[in-house]
Amino acid sequence: MIITALALVFLIFFSPVSYAINIPAGKAAPDFxxxxxxxxxxxxxxxxxxxxxxxxxxxxxxxxxxxxxxxxxxxxxxxxxxxxxxxxxxxxxxxxxxxxxxxxxxxxxxxxxxxxxxxxxxxxxxxxxxxxxxxxxxxxxxxxxxxxxxxxxxxxxxxxxxxxxxxxxxxxxMLSPHNVKADKTHLESTRLYNLAMKFTENGMIELAVNSVRKSIEVKPDMLKSHILLGFLYLEMDDPDSALTTFNKALELDPHSHDAKTGLGGAFVMKGELDKAIEILNDAAIANPYAQMTYYELGKAYELKGEKDKSIEMYKKAIEKIIHKQILPSSISKCK
Missing domain, CATH: 3.40.30.10 (Glutaredoxin)
Incomplete structure (x- = not known):
């Protein structure tokens, strides 16, 4: 589960909140x-x-x-x-x-x-x-x-x-916390999510699972908590729990690239390779940062014995990492 661990590391260190787009403030907006x-x-x-x-x-x-x-x-x-x-x-x-x-x-x-x-x-x-x-x-x-x-x-x-x-x-x-009323449940859920991230960083997977579960209990529609929990289940070799969790994430956001990638990874782990390939291809089509998705696709094709297709997917994953320096997630950025 090295690739899952790598994905978790990047999820930990690169915050989703700051990066809505790839172009920094102060740069010219591309015309359309x-x-x-x-x-x-x-x-x-x-x-x-x-x-x-x-x-x-x-x-x-x-x-x-x-x-x-x-x-x-x-x-x-x-x-x-x-x-x-x-x-x-x-x-x-x-x-x-x-x-x-x-x-x-x-x-x-x-x-x-x-x-x-x-x-x-x-x-x-x-x-x-x-x-x-x-x-x-x-x-x-x-x-x-x-x-x-x-x-x-x-x-x-x-x-x-x-x-x-x-x-x-x-x-x-104007944007000072004194002038903006914060949702207490959101803040508590985010605190527990961040705590789960710290536990994951230190390899304390069970504590991470407990913390992110509490985050979901506090705020059931916290998408990133469901996604993190799903990847933690994959790290624990529990694809059935991962499937349930990623499906819940897709109920919250049917277009989540991360949830689809995790779901595909769970199907790979269960040996349901055709299902894995179908959903991973769907995740890759709409996701410009699909390194993790292409890796899982390569693994699925490799297990099916389709060597050429597997190599093609692995190459795509490496190419995106080298040339884009962006992680396979809509919620992470690698500087």
Whole structure:
């Protein structure tokens, strides 16, 4: 289980929260030319001197819908300001559902379609939803991964900063813990998750399992806790418990690359290689950071006796590690 241990090490040392995209703040935002569901052509460069907020989201994803709803509320404060919001869905998403979801929830932002996943690739989207703030000069100022409890405050503050209405000091004051009410259950669940990470780092797997289970008890929808628990079960050679746990993670987020990779790894361990290959291929298609996924695919093909296919997958895993320096996870980054 060396590869599982390596995955856990990277999960420990590289925090998910800071990296919504691959492009750091202060860099130029890549331009795009996309068409909306209504047939409107939108480009970043043609912004008419406006700050642009971009939300990359998925249908059938609770946090994505919450982000869109919160953005609607916040944008009421900027209705007379030079700010626009563009939302983006992937071309392989359910476009009919995207149209009905926005209509049913009175979300009046344009929904453009990333048919070739060029935007996804150019920006290095790591998690759904991802929100990116671009100033009038086309410079990325901030990004927000997923939908944190403080999303509204972050979204408002980052837009004000991009408009020049507040400076960095006032932004920090605005986002101070004294001004943001934290969800106590979220904080406690995160504390227990971090404790589990420390136990894992020190090889104390049973203590890690107990801690992450408590994290889930406190907050049952903490996706990263379910994923960590699943990988811990794999480390303990318990594929049945891992399958149950990763399936629960996929209930929370059906598009989680990490959960699919772990599920595929569990099927490999159980010897159900065809199932493993099917789900790992699915995980690899939509995941630009699929080193772990390709490794598990290589292992599955090797066990099936398909040597050439196995070598191809192993090469892909190594290539991504060497050239991208990104770990096989939407929740980790290797510097």
């Amino acid at each position: 030319n996309l068409t909306s569901l209504a047939g409107q052509h939108l480009s970043l460069n043609k912004n008419d001197g406006k700050v642009t907020a971009i939300i990359y989201w998925r249908t059938e994803h609770k946090r994505s819908l919450l982000a869109l709803k919160d953005a609607i509320e916040v944008m009421k404060k900027f209705k007379d300001k030079n700010v626009r919001v563009i939302t983006i869905v992937a071309g392989n998403d359910r476009l009919d559902l995207a149209k009905s979801m926005t209509a049913d929830n009175k979300i009046n932002f344009p929904v453009v379609v990333d048919y070739g996943r060029q935007f996804y690739s150019d920006y290095g989207i790591r998690v759904y939803p991802t929100t990116v703030i671009v100033d009038k000069e086309g410079i990325i100022t901030h990004s927000i991964p997923s939908h944190p409890l403080t999303f509204k405050k972050l979204f408002e503050g980052y837009i004000k900063k991009a408009l020049g209405e507040i400076d960095e000091s006032k932004l920090n004051d």
